[in-house]
Amino acid sequence: MKDLTNKLYRNHSLAYKILLFVSATFLIVYLFPKSGKFKYSFEKGKPWQSENLYAPFNFAIKKNQSEIDSEKEAVNNNAFLYFNLDSEVKPRIVSKYLEALKEVIVDSIPTSDFETITATGMRIIEELYEYGFLSEKYNFKDARNVIILEDRVEKFRTTYSNLVNQENLTTILNNALREDNLVKYKNLFASLFFDIVEPNLTYNKSFTESELNAELGKISYTRGSIAKETLIISKGEVVEGDKFQILKSLESEYESQVWNESNYYWIVFAYTLLVALALLMLLLFLRKYRLSVFEDNTKVTFIFFNILLMVLLTTLVVNYNSQYIYIVPICILPLVLKAFFDARLGMFTHVLTVLLLGLIVPNNFEYMFLQIIAGIVTILTVSELYKRANLFISVGQITLIYIVAYFAFFIIHEGSIEAMHWETFGMFILCGLATLFVQPLIYAYEKLFGLVSDVSLLELSDTNTKLLKELSNVAPGTFHHSLNVANLAEASANEIGANAMLVRVGALYHDIGKMKNPTYFTENQSTGINPHDELSSTESAKIIIDHVINGIEIARKHNLPDRVIDFIRTHHGTSMVYYFYMKEKEVNDTIVHSDFSYPGPTPFSKETAILMMCDSVEAASKSLKNPTSSKIDTFVENIINKQMVTEQFLNANITFKEIQSIKKVLKHKLANIYHLRIEYPE
Structure with missing residues (x-):
């Protein structure tokens, strides 16, 4: 176990x-x-490319969507509208009419016209309530069929055009008065009827929709069927008409719930x-x-x-x-x-x-x-x-x-x-706009998964960041050295197609560990006093080597990405602090090599290998006396060849050709840095 x-x-x-x-x-x-999944691919109007197809089982032929929509539209147009009839309204209106007529006859109507007026009014009421008077006007077509319900029982059927609403009242009054030569009583009739008329029909929406859904439910979504082993389509036959619909039905059957x-x-x-x-x-x-x-x-x-x-x-x-x-x-x-x-x-x-x-x-x-x-x-x-x-x-x-x-x-x-489905083009535009969401998504991924992108690298490359500002204040020589290394490394990375932004950021931060003991590094010794004079070679080597460990600690404290910390960890590989090693060797024959070697690891990518080369070349270039083109070439070759001999690039996926290209860039850059200008007369 x-x-x-x-x-x-x-x-x-x-x-x-x-x-x-x-x-x-x-x-x-x-x-x-x-x-x-239906194993055949087919297109309407194109020949059937596969072998003769026989029905693998019995299946129904499904109607296409246009047929179904057409049938639904027909059902909607022919469906009945249901209205509830209030049978007590009409008698009540007749009673109100007769009472109102008696009240106005003394003052407004001659006795000789009373019987004619009474008969005309009763005829108008009959016309208004023959089919029914609506409570409001509905947006239905005149030809729609209507069923009038009384106590939930069908009383009669008619069309919507026969039902009367408030807008029809004036027309019916005017027509009746013209027929009976009573136009002079138009105002009288208008005031009477507009006061007493009330609707006796109300639209029964729930019952109408229930009946409509029942009718829609009767629509068949299939037309006919295909028996098993029936030839559906032959090879080379054009897929169109019924053939296309049968194939779509078979495809749908394959993907059905059954x-x-x-x-x-x-x-x-x-x-x-x-x-x-x-x-x-x-x-x-x-x-x-x-x-x-x-x-x-x-x-x-x-x-x-x-x-x-x-x-x-x-x-x-x-x-x-x-x-x-x-x-x-x-x-x-x-x-x-x-x-x-x-x-x-x-x-x-x-x-x-x-x-x-x-x-x-x-x-x-x-x-x-x-x-x-x-x-x-x-x-x-x-x-x-x-x-x-x-x-x-x-x-x-x-x-x-x-x-x-x-x-x-x-x-x-x-x-x-x-x-053409032009709305699909709109979907592509929306897709493009949604793709722009990649920027905030990358930021979220960096926080969730601890990864680093070029966007973050760009932010880290800003020399105004808190950590780099601290480096420039505490160790100005190291900061200047880091800037020079960053420029060399970026140019080298561009030459061989490596990630120039990544290697530049790595170069800017690779020596931040020197902030802990800045004066123990030559580039920061502005006073001419060297504190190593008071230490043994072993102690000095330990301080120099520890700047890698210190750099990793500072980087983690400031939440630098692992990809950047890799440059701090590997920029010296497993090389030796050669100066103090040779100094110790002069006085001590039993030297422990590990005391003068960096802990590693060696570079494991093109970018970390580039930084090691550029860092070593830039640092050592300060010791050049009276540099010439040939001296610079020999100097670069010696430093990088020594790194190759000591197998510093063994784990880096970098080729000899790429190393030669990097050497060429470094030689050119150093030649530009040390180019002697002519002396101008005072």
């Missing part, structure tokens, strides 16, 4: 990656829609295999080509987290409405990975993620083509992400590529631009 525990402890990093791999696989599969229930575990198993293969390829890529990333569990977790995030966003959109699929800013993934790692890793991860998403999105070939092309454009165009203008320009180019590629695909599918 103890052996097993020890073995697990020794391999805890690998065990963590296996756990991460398994967890990520099951999370992605969990997020995926669990449906079967299919899910009967084959759920097989589908999950198949998805698990595909996702596991994709993630395994990513881990193998990291192990073979990005070993430093593979060995860092935080970085591997970060990459898997970003893949999961893209899958989550995409599946949420697919489940909500797949037509919004292009709003998801997939290009954030290569942007983020390029910012923290490199372009090749960003592109590889992006392609694998798009392949995974191709399993669940509609029109998967079109989707994958668009996203992979957009990812390539992202990698090629986005450089120096810390410059805001670069990001905006790159996002504009990515959006343009989306639009152009989608435009081309649409023409291939439809053969014209008449039915």
Whole structure:
């Protein structure tokens, strides 16, 4: 048991990656829609490219959306409107009318016209309440069928145009008075009827909607069926009309809920295999080509987290409405990975993620083509992400590529631009705007995962930062030396294509440990007094060597990123403090070499190797007497060759050709620094 525990402890990093791999696989599969996939690809109006297709089982032919919409519209137009009738209103209105007429007859109406007026009024009431008087005007078409309910029982049927509302009252009054030659009593009738008339019909909205939903529920979404083994389409036959609809029905049947229930575990198993293969390829890529990333569990977790995030966003959109699929800013993934790692890793991860998403999105070939092309454009165009203008320009180019590629695909599918879905272009613009969110996202990732991007490096390169200001005050010579090394290192990095911003920042901070004992370093001894004269060689060597450890402690105290601390740790590698070593050797034959050697490690990247070369060359160049071009060349060659002989670059992925290029840059820069000007006459 103890052996097993020890073995697990020794391999805890690998065990963590296996756990991460398994967890990520099951999370992605969990997020995926669990449906079967139709194994054939087809397009309307194009020939069927596969073999003759026979129905694998019995299935119904589904109506297309336009047919269903047309039937729903017909049901909506022909559905009955239901109104409740209050049968007590009409008798009450008749009674009110007769009473009101008696009150005004003495003063306003001659006795000879009373019977005519009474009869006309009764006829108007009959006309108003023949079908019913509405409580308000509704926005229904006149031809809509109406059912009048009395005590929830159908009384009669009519059309909406026959129902009277307040707006019709004046017209009915005027027509009746003209027919009976009673126009002179127009004001009398108007005042009477507008006072006494009240509605007897109210719209029964709930019952109407209930009946409408019942009718809509009767709509059949299928028309006919296809029996098993029936020939659906032959090879080379054009996919159109009924053939297209039958194929869409078969495709839908494969992805239906019935299919899910009967084959759920097989589908999950198949998805698990595909996702596991994709993630395994990513881990193998990291192990073979990005070993430093593979060995860092935080970085591997970060990459898997970003893949999961893209899958989550995409599946949420697919489940909500797949037509919004292009709003998801997939290009954030290569942007983020390029910012923290490199372009090749960003592109590889992006392609694998798009392949995974191709399993669940509609029109998967079109989707994958668009996203992979957009990812390539992202990698090629986005450089120096810390410059805001670069990001905006790159996002504009990515959006343009989306639009152009989608435009081309649409023409291939439809053969014209008449039915172009212009709103999709708006989605691409929204996707571009969402991609701009990468800046705050990078900042959040830096805090969550302890990573560092070029944006943070730019901030650290500012010589007005608190730590660099303290260095310039406490150890001005060291600060000036660091600036010179930064300039040399940046030029060298640009020459061989290394990360110039990273190596510049590393150079600025590599000697901050000298702040603890600044006067023990030559560049800070302005008074001419050397405190090493009072110490033994071993003590002096220890103080010199300790500036590396002190630098790491100061860096951690000021929360400098690990990528920057690596430069402090490695800028002397395992080299010796040669001056004090030789001084001690003169008086002591039994020297402990470790007392005069830096603890290491040696540089393990191009950038840390560049800093070691530039630091040694710049520091030693101060000892040059009467420098000439040949002296400088020999001087640079000797220093860097000695570092190579002592295997300081053994773990750095830097080539001999790149080292030669760096030597050339350093020689040129030093020649410019020590160039003698002519003496001007006074």
